[in-house]
Amino acid sequence: MKIATWNVNSLKVRLPQVLQWLNDNPVDVLCLQETKLTDDKFPVMEIAAAGYQTVFTGQKTYNGVAILSRQSAGDILKNNPFFPDEQQRIVTGTFGKLRVVCAYVPNGQAVDSDKYRYKIEWLKALHAWLLEEKKKYPYLALLGDYNIAPEDRDVYDPAAWEGNVLVSEPERAAFRALLDIGFVDAFRLFSQPEKTYSWWDYRQLAFPRNRGLRLDHILLSENLAPHCTACTIDRMPRKWKQPSDHTPVIAELEL
8 A cells, every 4th residue: 555645735736747646656545735725626526537536625825635545535534623723734534444644734934933833833733633543543644744854864954954944943843742652754764865855945946956855754653654664755746847846755555
């Protein structure tokens, strides 16, 4: 079984790329972030024609998340019951034994901003909710754009980024708090090439120069992690015309 996550930075713009990627990489579950579509505009039929069912929650212009899957989802939940919020950032579904949470963590803008404080509170609520989800679903996977580079090796120039949003200590502590309750970073279960990232700014030739950050993650519960046989980042879509600034992360599970 293959599961993947991809911040597409507008599904309206990048639907052809998503369909192409699924054709080339027929994963079982694909979590999307920043769909930026209201629910009535979601391309259900086009995705169904590619062999995928969908669960989603969206809003105009910003945010929006979706799960595309070969089999239908059960126990669907939208957003975090521990954090009432108009922003559409979480959708969850169950596929057989596997519980999948698709999340778009707030960016935070700057460490002295209201948006940063919102991010930290959002992450605290996520932590509290996932503690409860883990009790009900032993095989739990949290996929998405976390907007956190967990360690210096996940940043092309740690000195230049030190203290900034995406790498600040409170954000990294929130990521570690998820590990502390039994989640495992699937990417770090395996030897990986140095300087492997999932996001590159559109500016200053960041992608050709590989000036990136690893912001997109697949965390697996301690019961699920032993079933993971691989985790990779696919750089190819970032090379396409008019790409998202993020690229997919894929994990393989033996279930």
